[in-house]
Amino acid sequence: MDTTVIIGNGVAGTNAAATLRKNGYEGAIKLIGDEVALPYQRPPLSKTWLREPGRPSPTPIRPLSFFQDNRIELMRARRVVSIDRAARDILFSDGNTMKFDTLILATGASPRRLDMQGDLKGIHYLRGLGDSAGLRQALACADCRDVVIIGAGVIGLEVASAAVDLGKTVTVIESAARAMARVASPATTNFVTRKLTDAGVKFLFNQKVKGFGTAGDHVSTVNLGDGTEVKADLVFAGIGATPNVKLAQAAGLECDNGICVDQDMRTSDPKIFAIGDCARSDNKFAAGKLRIETVHNAITQAQVAAAAICNMESPAPVPPRFWSDLKDMKVQAVGIAAGYDLVRSDASQNPLSLEVHLTRGERLVATETVNLPNRQSILAKAISPTV
């Protein structure tokens, strides 16, 4: 019987398994992940999880019964250490091997680490359940008063929102001139920054971190290039993520800021696919190859790979989208905020909401909204592919 092995049981891998079965794939499906928990959603880890009183529980992507009912062999707490492309098998850290006919790499990404020697207590990163639990516990400590966020990206701002809600003094340090510069237009990020500033978050833009002050083995200040020392009982570094490509690279698959894939999510080996945060592909809604780190992208690419494996027509392309919850703002974006030449924004609907259109010539490239949840699906239909 044909066997598809999926390495990585996050939202990309789990959706690939589910879509293969939905498409009528009859072969064996082995879904492997190195985490212990049932596959879970990451977005709550930087949002509700940090605020909830009591012990929060992970939000499963699918219940355990789903895997059993769909004959998906879910293998948890198992780490794959290498791929033998010639033998068509993978090697686990415990020395066991497993054969595959088709392999899907859904290995995700890891938080980029600060450029510093050794570890300092009080510095946090966020990717998995354990990271979120540790951050939550540290934020709950009475002697944690000053929180410094390094990086004004989406996850940094979500942690800043949670920390200010928990009564902390919050400073966000960003090397660029504005927040969320990689993913949203100035109109939206200025709106969001203003609201967060009103809520008590202090922003320091155009600032580089030079080093850290310490009290024993614990961080005590974040020291900036201009000589400023910002008091810190807790530091959260949200400075981006790097794709987990080691397995692919060691197996000789083409990688360049992600595992390179074609329009069907095939790597340079036609029997090996890559999807989700670890994959870099062409996108019909922007020029050049992109690696997108969103739940929507992971699900979309899982569907594309599953269609190719089942020799079915690929689903029609849909513009990328993401959301974020920042204080009392639901921020949503559709399309890719790049290559636009005009930004039109409308903040007139009510003082708490915003709608932004990014255009290039006549083409609507992307839209962003704040607190207008019903607009996203309508706006998505107005965004057309580049070609």
Ligand SMILES: Cc1cc2nc3c(=O)[nH]c(=O)nc-3n(C[C@H](O)[C@H](O)[C@H](O)COP(=O)(O)OP(=O)(O)OC[C@H]3O[C@@H](n4cnc5c(N)ncnc54)[C@H](O)[C@@H]3O)c2cc1C
């Ligand atoms: C805190 C946080 C909040 C987020 N919030 C949002 C949001 O609000 N909206 C949004 O759209 N996106 C959000 N994202 C991004 C979104 O969660 C990711 O894009 C998505 O999880 C990517 O899914 P994935 O399956 O590609 O990777 P992952 O979810 O990272 O899954 C990959 C899995 O593979 C495992 N793995 C890796 N290598 C191996 C190996 N060798 N052997 C076995 N297992 C392996 C990893 O441990 C991991 O469990 C957030 C991400 C984080 C971290």
